[in-house]
Amino acid sequence: MFEPGLNNSRIRSYNKRVLLTLIYQHKQVSKSLLATQTGLSIPAVGNILEELLAERLIDHLSEGLSKRGVSGGSYQIAQNNRLILCMNVTPTGIESLTVDSRIMPQETLCSSGTEAPHPQALLQAIERIYYARRKQFPGWRIDLALAIHGQVDPVTGVSQTMPQAPWKEPVEIKYLLEEKLDTRVLLDNDCVMLALAEKWQNAENSRDFCVINVDYGIGSSFVINRQIYRGSLYGSGQIGHTIVNPDGAACDCGRYGCLETVASLTALKKRVRTWYKSQPPGETGIDWDTLTSAQLIKRYHEGDRLIQGWVEQAANAIGLSLYNFLNILNINQIYFYGRCCAFGDRWLQSIIRQTGANPFDSSDPHMVNATHIGFGQLSRTQQVMGIGYLYAEKALAGV
Known part of the structure; x- marks a missing residue:
């Protein structure tokens, strides 16, 4: 099959993804910087930013990034009252870190040992950490981003094989946690976590x-x-x-x-x-x-x-x-x-x-x-944060 051609709608979607990517990378950015880095005119950037604001993908801040001249404010990824709990999960231990929607840490990295003789014990360990964060950040909706050791199907959210685990059968981690916790869950392999960390945090x-x-x-x-x-x-x-x-x-x-x-x-x-x-x-x-x-x-x-x-x-x-x-x-x-x-x-x-x-x-x-x-x-905190960028990539794929 041939790829569809680049009509005006596809070009506009592409430019929206470019701007959204830059906002994720810079965390807070001005309209003029976006124009400089993309080669688009300021009016064109402004029109795309208005679309992203209407779709509630970004927030506009009155705070400017320059002290010179008149400021048009700045832009960041929309908060939407959501946090992301990033976890690096093995059968013997879990590292966890809460970040906001910009993938900025809201606490220090935590590590805890686990004893998981069966899949249910590992799921319960994840749930305990999740509920502890719910108490720590009341009023926020917390999504999960999980780095799972071994072979993972990121579409179905199934851990197919997990080295060091005493069990050999697949585990439907995404389905089981979403049912129990009533929240969004994205997951992938732990090496993908490292690749995402490098991609997004190492210029x-x-x-x-x-x-x-x-x-x-x-x-x-x-x-x-x-x-x-x-x-x-x-x-x-x-x-x-x-x-x-x-x-x-x-x-x-x-x-x-x-x-x-x-x-x-x-x-x-x-x-x-x-x-x-x-x-x-x-x-x-x-x-x-x-x-x-x-x-x-x-x-x-x-x-x-x-x-x-x-x-x-x-x-x-x-x-x-x-x-x-x-x-x-x-x-x-x-x-x-x-x-x-x-x-x-x-x-x-x-x-x-x-x-x-x-x-x-x-x-x-x-x-x-x-x-x-x-x-x-990258520091260990930055490495574990990497899995949170699954949500950034999902947002970009939807634009």
Whole structure:
């Protein structure tokens, strides 16, 4: 099928989306700045702003942004007496943060551990946090934006698979929470949360980029032409399930030798435990059966040569998988997140070395189109806020 042509109505909708995007990005913006950044005339911008005001998508403030000359006020996303409760949800813990409709934080980031032997227990933990915010912000309607670990169908709101969870069946999170709480619920994968955070809060990134989360598992999300790429089955970004050793260990996905079985924190801790438990007792003061990620990272930085070698092997495996992705997709901006980033620059440089032989990349790191691989710089608060931008994208899609 052919895409429909750009008639006047479609052009106007496009311009409305552009203005609304800029208002989300700037939080509060003047008519003159919108005209400057879009190349539209001030009367044209004014007409579009009037439409957005009539649709109650934005608010007009008498407060100006300049102290010089006559001010026409400023514009921001409409408050509409609504807040958004952003949550990053795993079977073992939930991070939560309340933001307003502009995606501006209204509190400090909260973290709480959870014990969820079954899906209902996890839903109850989400509900408790929601009801606590209802008390904290009386009189406000609170919508939910959930980042869920594992494979998620963002349309139906079903958590299809959740790593680390003791259950294997799909969970209809959106339907169940909307029925119980009588509020709107949007959800997506936790790596999409990071991609949205980078897209909306980092003005430095390009139109195409990738975020990779290396933690207890390994996930990724791609932004192509400023849009999250999810794939028709919502399984895009499963870099952790690329096979690096067909004869390797069994993976939770049912296959063998996936990258996660070699290079994730879970895999590294398993390897370290297995080795040290087979050795004569030492004086480390560590119970290897309960080795934590923090202890593993600490031993790495203290110079444990075995652990350093295993971490480097893990980084090399990530780099090789990433090399293949770079050749296929030609995305040249990569951001790393997750607790494995605490291994530091040596870990990162091992990854970068494996991607350096890309035949389609410039050898000059200062070239605009050269591949840039580094640690993401957004704070944890900004990362969790990222899932709130599901509501921004939904608003833009409706214009």
